[in-house]
Amino acid sequence: MLNKTIAIIGAGNMGSSLIRGxxxxxxxxxxxxxxSGTRIEKLETLKKEFGVNITxxxxxxxxxxxxVILCVKxxxxRKVLEEMHEVLHKDQFIISIAAGVTTDSMEKIVGKNIPVVRSMPNIASTVGLGATAIAFGKHxxxxxxxxxxxxxxxxGEVVVVGEQHLDAVTGLSGSGPAYIYMVIEAMIDGGVKMGLPRDISTKLAIQTxxxxxxxxxxxNVHPAILRDQVTTPGGTTINAIHELESHGLRSMLIDAVATATIRSRELSELINK
Ligand SMILES: NC(=O)c1ccc[n+]([C@@H]2O[C@H](COP(=O)([O-])OP(=O)(O)OC[C@H]3O[C@@H](n4cnc5c(N)ncnc54)[C@H](OP(=O)(O)O)[C@@H]3O)[C@@H](O)[C@H]2O)c1
Structure with missing residues (x-):
C-alpha cells in the first residue's frame, strides 16, 4: 500500500486502466x-465503477x-500543466504517460524543481498485462x-530505461499491440481460408x-530454440517457416519497429519545439 493521494489528469482509456490497476x-x-476530465457524464461513470473522486x-x-499522473494527449x-501550475509544489511528483513529451520540457513548464517521471505504457495495461518503460527526470x-x-x-511489467530509449520503446511495445493484432487477424483468415469456422479459427489464433x-x-528460453523444438524435419512447420522467411516476416517486423521509432522521434521533436 502506497497510501498516497493520486490525481489522474485525463481519465480516458489509459487513465481508467491505471485507476483499475x-x-x-x-x-x-x-x-x-x-x-479529472472534460466531460462530467464520463467522469460520473468512473465514479460509479470505482468510487473515486471526480472533477x-x-x-x-x-x-x-x-x-499527479498526466493521462492526456x-x-x-502544456495546457494542463499551466492550469495546475499555481497549486503544484516540489513535495508532489508528476508522472506523464504522454507520448513524446520530454521530462526536460515538462520540468521547464512546471519549474519549482518538481520531479517529473516519463513513461510509455501500452494498451494491454487495460487487462493488467501492459508493458511499460519509465524514465526519470533530474529531480x-x-x-x-x-x-x-x-x-x-x-x-503489467515495468522496465526502467534512459529517456533516450523511449522512442524505441514506443516503436516496440507502445505500437506493438497493433502489429500483433494484425498477426492474429491474418492467422484467423488463414484458418478460415482452409475451411475452419470463423469463431473456431479466432479462438485458436488468439490462444496460440x-x-x-x-x-x-x-x-525463459530463446524464441528461436522454442521454434526449433516444434519444427519436425520434413514436417508442416518447416514448410510454413520457409514461406514466412521468403516473404521476409522477420525483416518486416524489424523494419516496423525501426520506422515507428523514427516517427516517434520526429513527433517528439515537433511537440517539444
Ligand atoms: N492508448 C494507448 O495505447 C497509449 C499507449 C501509451 C501511451 N499513451 C498515451 O496516453 C495518453 C492518453 O491516451 P488515451 O488512449 O488514454 O486517450 P483518451 O482515451 O483520449 O484519454 C485522454 C483523456 O483526456 C481527457 N482530456 C482532454 N483534454 C483534457 C483537459 N484539458 N483536462 C483534463 N482531461 C482532458 C479526455 O477527455 P474527453 O474525452 O472528454 O476529451 C480523455 O478522457 C496519450 O498521451 C497517449 O500518448 C496511450
Whole structure:
C-alpha cells in the first residue's frame, strides 16, 4: 500500500486502466484518487465503477495529490500543466504517460524543481498485462523511482530505461499491440481460408499467440530454440517457416519497429519545439 493521494489528469482509456490497476493492487484507496476530465457524464461513470473522486477542474484534482499522473494527449500537456501550475509544489511528483513529451520540457513548464517521471505504457495495461518503460527526470528521488515502478507494476511489467530509449520503446511495445493484432487477424483468415469456422479459427489464433508468448516468458528460453523444438524435419512447420522467411516476416517486423521509432522521434521533436 502506497497510501498516497493520486490525481489522474485525463481519465480516458489509459487513465481508467491505471485507476483499475492501482485499486486492484490496493496501492491506495478509492477516496484518495481524484480523476479529472472534460466531460462530467464520463467522469460520473468512473465514479460509479470505482468510487473515486471526480472533477472537471484539473487544479482541484492536483491540489489534493501527492502524485499527479498526466493521462492526456501530448498536445494538451502544456495546457494542463499551466492550469495546475499555481497549486503544484516540489513535495508532489508528476508522472506523464504522454507520448513524446520530454521530462526536460515538462520540468521547464512546471519549474519549482518538481520531479517529473516519463513513461510509455501500452494498451494491454487495460487487462493488467501492459508493458511499460519509465524514465526519470533530474529531480526525481529514489523513493519516487520505487513508487513510479509500483504504480505501473499494478498494470503489467515495468522496465526502467534512459529517456533516450523511449522512442524505441514506443516503436516496440507502445505500437506493438497493433502489429500483433494484425498477426492474429491474418492467422484467423488463414484458418478460415482452409475451411475452419470463423469463431473456431479466432479462438485458436488468439490462444496460440497468448500461449506462445506465455511459454517464452515462463520458460525463459530463446524464441528461436522454442521454434526449433516444434519444427519436425520434413514436417508442416518447416514448410510454413520457409514461406514466412521468403516473404521476409522477420525483416518486416524489424523494419516496423525501426520506422515507428523514427516517427516517434520526429513527433517528439515537433511537440517539444
Ligand atoms: N492508448 C494507448 O495505447 C497509449 C499507449 C501509451 C501511451 N499513451 C498515451 O496516453 C495518453 C492518453 O491516451 P488515451 O488512449 O488514454 O486517450 P483518451 O482515451 O483520449 O484519454 C485522454 C483523456 O483526456 C481527457 N482530456 C482532454 N483534454 C483534457 C483537459 N484539458 N483536462 C483534463 N482531461 C482532458 C479526455 O477527455 P474527453 O474525452 O472528454 O476529451 C480523455 O478522457 C496519450 O498521451 C497517449 O500518448 C496511450
Amino acid at each position: 492501482i485499486l486492484n493492487a490496493k496501492l491506495t484507496s478509492a477516496n484518495k484518487i481524484y480523476a 472537471v477542474d484539473n487544479k482541484e484534482a492536483a491540489k489534493h495529490a501527492d502524485i 501530448a498536445y494538451v500537456i 526525481v528521488h529514489e523513493q519516487q523511482h520505487d513508487i513510479a515502478v509500483k504504480i505501473f507494476e499494478a498494470v 499467440v497468448l500461449g506462445s508468448a506465455t511459454l517464452v516468458k515462463v520458460s
